Amino acid sequence: MTISDERSTEVSGPVSGHPHNTRKLSWTQRPGLLSQNLLTAIVFGVIGYLIGHWFGNYLASGYSYIANSGQNSIANTLALAFGVVGWLGGIGALNYPFAKLFGVDGLEEESPVDNWSKYFRYSLDHKIVGLQYVVGVLLFMFTGGLLAMAIRTELLNPTTHIFSPDVYIKIVSEHGTIMMMMATSIIVGPLGNYFVPLMIGARRMAFPRIEALSFWIFTAGYMVIFSALPYGGFPTGWTGYAPLQTQAGPGMVSYLLGFAVIGLGMILAGFNQAVTIINYRAPGMTWSRVPVFVWSILATAALLTLATPVLFAGGLFGLLDKTVQTAFYVDEHGGSSYLWQNLFWFFGHPEVYIMALPGFGIAGELLPVFCRRPLFAYKVSAAGMIGVALLSFFVWQHHLFQSGINPDMRPLFMLTTELISIPTGFIYLVGMGTLYRAKIRFELPMLFVLALFFNFLIGGVTGVFLSDVPVNVTVHGGFFVLSHFHYTIMGGLLFAFMAGLYYWLPKMTGKMMNKKIGKVHFWLMFVFFNLTFFPMFIIGLLGQPRRVFTYATNLQGLNDFSSISAFILGFSFLVFFFNLVYSMWIKPEVAPANPWESLGLEWQTATPVPSYNFERIPVIMTEPYRYSEEGAPAFADFGPKDAPDSPTHTMA
Amino acid sequence: MSNSAIQSGQPSLSNEEREYEMRALISSIWTGGRLFIGIYTFMLASLVFSYFYLRSSDTGLLWRPDHVTAPRAFGFLIFGLSLVTGLLAYVGRKRLVMGSFQDFSVAAWSGVVTGLIALLLQIIELSHLSFYPGSSGYASTFIGFAVMNIVSLVISAYWLETTVARGMRIRREVEGENPEFSSNPRARAFRADVAAMSYFQVFLTLAGALLFAMFYLM
Numbered sequence: 088m089t090i091s092d093e094r095s096t097e098v099s100g101p102v103s104g105h106p107h108n109t110r111k112l113s114w115t116q117r118p119g120l121l122s123q124n125l126l127t128a129i130v131f132g133v134i135g136y137l138i139g140h141w142f143g144n145y146l147a148s149g150y151s152y153i154a155n156s157g158q159n160s161i162a163n164t165l166a167l168a169f170g171v172v173g174w175l176g177g178i179g180a181l182n183y184p185f186a187k188l189f190g191v192d193g194l195e196e197e198s199p200v201d202n203w204s205k206y207f208r209y210s211l212d213h214k215i216v217g218l219q220y221v222v223g224v225l226l227f228m229f230t231g232g233l234l235a236m237a238i239r240t241e242l243l244n245p246t247t248h249i250f251s252p253d254v255y256i257k258i259v260s261e262h263g264t265i266m267m268m269m270a271t272s273i274i275v276g277p278l279g280n281y282f283v284p285l286m287i288g289a290r291r292m293a294f295p296r297i298e299a300l301s302f303w304i305f306t307a308g309y310m311v312i313f314s315a316l317p318y319g320g321f322p323t324g325w326t327g328y329a330p331l332q333t334q335a336g337p338g339m340v341s342y343l344l345g346f347a348v349i350g351l352g353m354i355l356a357g358f359n360q361a362v363t364i365i366n367y368r369a370p371g372m373t374w375s376r377v378p379v380f381v382w383s384i385l386a387t388a389a390l391l392t393l394a395t396p397v398l399f400a401g402g403l404f405g406l407l408d409k410t411v412q413t414a415f416y417v418d419e420h421g422g423s424s425y426l427w428q429n430l431f432w433f434f435g436h437p438e439v440y441i442m443a444l445p446g447f448g449i450a451g452e453l454l455p456v457f458c459r460r461p462l463f464a465y466k467v468s469a470a471g472m473i474g475v476a477l478l479s480f481f482v483w484q485h486h487l488f489q490s491g492i493n494p495d496m497r498p499l500f501m502l503t504t505e506l507i508s509i510p511t512g513f514i515y516l517v518g519m520g521t522l523y524r525a526k527i528r529f530e531l532p533m534l535f536v537l538a539l540f541f542n543f544l545i546g547g548v549t550g551v552f553l554s555d556v557p558v559n560v561t562v563h564g565g566f567f568v569l570s571h572f573h574y575t576i577m578g579g580l581l582f583a584f585m586a587g588l589y590y591w592l593p594k595m596t597g598k599m600m601n602k603k604i605g606k607v608h609f610w611l612m613f614v615f616f617n618l619t620f621f622p623m624f625i626i627g628l629l630g631q632p633r634r635v636f637t638y639a640t641n642l643q644g645l646n647d648f649s650s651i652s653a654f655i656l657g658f659s660f661l662v663f664f665f666n667l668v669y670s671m672w673i674k675p676e677v678a679p680a681n682p683w684e685s686l687g688l689e690w691q692t693a694t695p696v697p698s699y700n701f702e703r704i705p706v707i708m709t710e711p712y713r714y715s716e717e718g719a720p721a722f723a724d725f726g727p728k729d730a731p732d733s734p735t736h737t738m739a
Numbered sequence: 740m741s742n743s744a745i746q747s748g749q750p751s752l753s754n755e756e757r758e759y760e761m762r763a764l765i766s767s768i769w770t771g772g773r774l775f776i777g778i779y780t781f782m783l784a785s786l787v788f789s790y791f792y793l794r795s796s797d798t799g800l801l802w803r804p805d806h807v808t809a810p811r812a813f814g815f816l817i818f819g820l821s822l823v824t825g826l827l828a829y830v831g832r833k834r835l836v837m838g839s840f841q842d843f844s845v846a847a848w849s850g851v852v853t854g855l856i857a858l859l860l861q862i863i864e865l866s867h868l869s870f871y872p873g874s875s876g877y878a879s880t881f882i883g884f885a886v887m888n889i890v891s892l893v894i895s896a897y898w899l900e901t902t903v904a905r906g907m908r909i910r911r912e913v914e915g916e917n918p919e920f921s922s923n924p925r926a927r928a929f930r931a932d933v934a935a936m937s938y939f940q941v942f943l944t945l946a947g948a949l950l951f952a953m954f955y956l957m
Contacts, residue, residue, distance in 0.1 A: 187901040190908030192925065290760070293767040358774055366767045370759065392774060393781050400785030404883055413872040413879035415789065421801030421876035426792050430785055702750045704759060 125207040128177035128303070132310075135173020140166035160409040163340045167314065171307040171348055179209040180300050209303065211295035212698055216302050217281025218595060221588075223306055224276060227269035228660075230313065234262035236657050239650040245637045255636035257320030257338070264312055264325040264342060268349045270576055271438060272305055272356065274445035275391070278587045279360055279384045281595060285689035285696065286378045288369025288705040288723065293362040301356035308349030315341035324634055326431060329416035329424035333408060340409055347402035350395045350434075353441075357391025360384055369688075369723070371707035374469075378687065378711050379462060382469040383448020386476040387441050394437035394480070401430035428490060432483040440479045442576050444472055446583030447514045450536045453590055454521040455712040456685045457533035462712045463520030467513050474510030482507060488559050497556045504554035511547060515540070530683065531605045535586035538613045542578025546571055549624070567627025573620045585612070585663070593678030596671060597694050604666040611659035618652035686714065686722050701725070761924055765931045772935025776942045779891075783946050786883055790953055793876035803877040813864040814955040817888070818947055820857035824850045824895060825944030832937035835930070838919045840910060843933070847903035850940075854896035861888050884954055891943055898936045905929055 143162025147153045153161070175181055183191070205215055206222075237258050241249050250258065280302075284292055292298045315321055315338040323331045327342055364385045368377065377385075404415040405427065414420030416427045447468075455462045462468065484492055484500040492500075518540055527533065549571040552558045562568060585608075593599050622645045631638045631646075638646065670676065681690045692701055705723040713719035752760070794802050831846030865885055870878045906929055913923045921927075 188897075188904060190901075190904035190906075192905050192908070192928075289763075293763075294771065354778055358771065358778065361774060362767050362771045365770050366763045392778050396778050396782035397785045400782050400789075400883075400887075403886065404789065404879075407872070407879070407882055407886065411872045411882060413882045414874075414876070415793075415879045415883065417873065418798050420873045420879075421793065421798055421803075422879055423793055423796050423798050423876075425796075426789055429792065430789070699750070704752070704756045 123177065123179035123182075123209065124204065125178070128174050131177025132170045132174035132307075135176070136166045136170035138173075139169025142169070158337055160337060160340050161411075163318065163337045164344060164406055164410050167311050167341065167344050171304075171311065174307045174310075175300070175303055178303050180296075180303055183296055209299050211299055213280050213284055213292045213295065213298060214595070214696055214698075216298050217277050217279075219302050220272065220276035220280060220305070221595075223302065223309070224269055224273045225664075227265060227309055228273070231262050231265040231269060232657055232660060234258050234265065236654065238262060239653040241636055242638070242646050243650050245640050245643055245646075248636060250636065252636050253322065254320075256322045256324070256634055257316075259634050260321050260324050260342075261312075261315060264315075264345070265309075266576075267325050267438070268308065268312060268345070270442045270580055271349075271353055271391075273442075273580060273584050274449065274587065275356055275360065275384060275387055275441075276302065276305065278380075278449070278584075278591060279387075279445065280356075282591060282689050283360060283363060283381055283384055284367065285692065285700055286381050286687060287364060287367060287372055288688055288701065288707065289363065289367035290700045290704065291367070292359055293367055294359045297355050297359045301352045301359065304348060304352035304355065308345050308352055311341055311348050312345030313341075315339075315345070326435070327405070327427070328431075329405075329427045330418070332405060332427065333417055333424075340406065343402045343405040343409065347399050347406070350399040350402065353391045353395045354399070357388035357395070361388035361392060364388070369705045369707050371723075373707075375466065376707055376710055377469075379451035379465065379468050380445075380448040382472050383444045383451070386472040387444045387448075389476050390437045390441045390444075390479065394434045394441070397430055398434035401427060401434070404430070425487070425490065428487055429483070432486040433480075436483040436486065437476075437479040439572075439575070440475050442580045443511075444475060446539060446580045447472070447518075449583040449587045449590075450518055450539055451514070452687070453532050453536050453586055454518060455714055456590075456683050456687075457528045457530055457536070458521055458525035459528070459714045460521065460525055461710075461714060461716070462517065463523070464513075464517050465710070465712065468517040471510040471513035471517070474513070475507060478503065478507040478510065485554055485559070488556055489563050501554055501556050505551065508547070508551050508554075515543070515547070531600070531602060531609060532586045532590035532683075534606070534609050534613075535582045535589065538609070539579055539582040539586065542574055542582060542616070545621075546574030546576075546578050550575065562627055564632055565627040566623045566631045566633060569633050570620045570623035570627060573623075578616060578620070582612075585609075590683065591689075593682050594689060594694060594696070597678055598671055599676045599678045599682065600670045601666050601674075601676070604662060604669060608659055608662040608666060611655060611662060615652045615656040615659060619649050619656050622649045622652075686711065688723055691723065691725065761927065764924075764928055768928065768931040768935050772938055775935075776939060779939075779942070780946075783887065783950070786880065786887055786950070787953070789883065790880045793880060796876075798876065801875050803875055807870045807875065807877065809881050809954060810864060810867055810869070811955055813860055813867065814951060817857050817860050817864065818951040818955075820853045820860070821892070821895075821947045822944055824854040824857065824899070825940045825947075827853065828899060828937045828940035832933050835919055835933055840906065840919055844903055844906065847899050847906075851896050851900045851903070854892055854899065858889060858892040858896065861885060861892060881954055884950055888947070888950070891947070895940060895943055898939065902929075902933055902936050905932070 140162050143159060143165035146165075147159050147161045153159050172181075205212075206219060210216060210219070237250075238255075241255055241258075248255075280292075280298060284290070318338040318341055319336045321327070321332075321335050321338040321342045323335060323339070323342070327339075327346075332339055332343075364377075364381055404413070407413040408415050408417065408422075414422040416422050416424050418424055451462055451468050481503045482500060484496060485504045488497055488500075522540075549567070553562070553568065553571055589600055589605060626642055626645050626649070629639075629642060629645075631642055678694065680694060683690075688705060688707075691705070703726040705725050707723050708720045709722060711722060713722070796802070827846045827850035831843040831850065834842035834846065865882075868878075868881075872878055872882045909923070909925050909929050913921045913926055919926075919930075
């Protein structure tokens, strides 16, 4: 396919290839105190919270059961919901939906100033949204990590306690919920938003406003979930099981609404990514030429858009139980506590793959770069990702092996769960095939990728055991399960995220991360991750249950070993943060245009990436990953160079 | 490079590139519309699943004591108005395709009105129930249905209203040219939006028929 060189004389408007147009700015978007930014979002959020609280009290004032209970879930729910709406209104997310009522179809909402303040505004540039997500997920991770430190501190001693059992379970619950919500977005949000358009040769996202909205909803969801702590927390763990959910205090409202709000953000993010990948691929980028990271985001987007609505509905039903006194999950009134388990896990198990697939996508993307050879069995990798996504809808009942499931159904779900290890195995073997006899460049991102494969092997194999009913019955609710999912999620996803950050930060910021400090970070994180979580398999097999603040005294040695390792693991993240600050601000080192000699499209445009991504729409000429192949054509043709910031056309 | 392009700091595109992006935009609206139906299907399916789960569990024989039913008159009215809204959106789109923006406009505005009346009735119905929200499994799922129906009716009316308002604005912008057949980028995007909107309205009508049968007839 060729693109002619007929130059247009008119490019503005909604189809100029860039979401920004040249309309006159409304007063709310002009520079100055009245422009909409993070500060106005906070102010409007607080005002919304107060109005919602007042309104909830007003509505519920006539009900004696609320007046006598000392707890008004209607007021709590409306306060948080109005707070979210105020937050979104304050940042400017509601300007366009409101203007649409009057027929407007392209209101400019981009920050008119090109300075640091654009990162604190409602931006339609996917690169800015990606960077906003980086900060957002790191904040999430830091909060959840601090709670993890509190948990391990409590478990240092089985008889001397820092927290009461009640406070301990609330810390565990908050840690689990924050981490799971963060993990669903940790790659799709920052790296997916930033790099998917660049990797497919697009000049924009399909729906930039929806993309920006997904981020600001994500931040609102974080605050709602975090609000559970001042509300007294919730005692259910991250799974929120009824009837504990029904009996819990006002913190439970934060959990249910927080999940629903973040779920909405996840649906929007997945929707936008899927539509962008399907429709905005550059000419010549057939499905067999799509980068494997983009495949992983597409499979994840499918899960986000189809599984998350069920969580959203489940959260809505829970909120109705808490506010208008329905009985969805109340057995005594015709409901069923098992209904929540079904709705929750119908989302919850695909969520595991929402977290795992982008990690594998990063691994698949980085392996050819650092092995300098094509990705082994590229099509099998893509098929494996789609296979995992499809099968993940048919396994949720294995979480109910111990509860509300007909025993005769157990073998079916045992089988489907074991089946999913086949496409997962495909993806793993693609990695191994690429590594086999490769001349590996042991750069920092590659170290994290190798660690991912090591960790995921342990997490994956123990997962196969857990899908078997007899083993599941034996170790259910114990530290064995806890260790398994930390190995898959933290050992897989978080290591992949770190690999992605070290690999792509030079593109995002134009600066290299310090290698020496980075290696200290890697080895601390890798070694002490394993020393923290591997003993937990043994602890679990010896019978220690999850979510309990005390344990048998003979397990103190292993627990102390695990706790001390966890503290050093936590310290490794401080090393990472130090490296980030050191490399970006204290002693920045300018990154080369293509520091890893990648063939990826994202490295072929200028750094910093211009707002329109590519001066010309690239035309894809061949398959990706043709490293070390003599005579291989360039991956893409960018047309003639006619601008000062035109990208380099030479492709290794 | 045009003044506007210089102002926005982006290089100009060739006609072929512009057309490529225009097609991407239109197919995005097409894909997005269908995907939105998929998202909504899974959300409504959660309600349907809950209904049949609680019905078959019949915990403590409290699925539906005394066979209580929500007010049928309200149910028929709300569903009837939703059906009319869906039909108006469908017929309006057909008339637009045939070249009559005026017919589309009348149908769409009528659809907005019927949708808003249905929304009002759905809210009023909640204050005329013969059961408490937590009195049974049926009562709980009915409240869930009513809330979801309110959301559906709001989305339906909003999408209809914004589409027709946009159409009217575009009609003014492409004065002298028939917007139904105009090659103006905004007119093309508008037509894609109308198609996506009308599919969603038809979907809502079909889903509404299923839910109406579940809660009022079964």
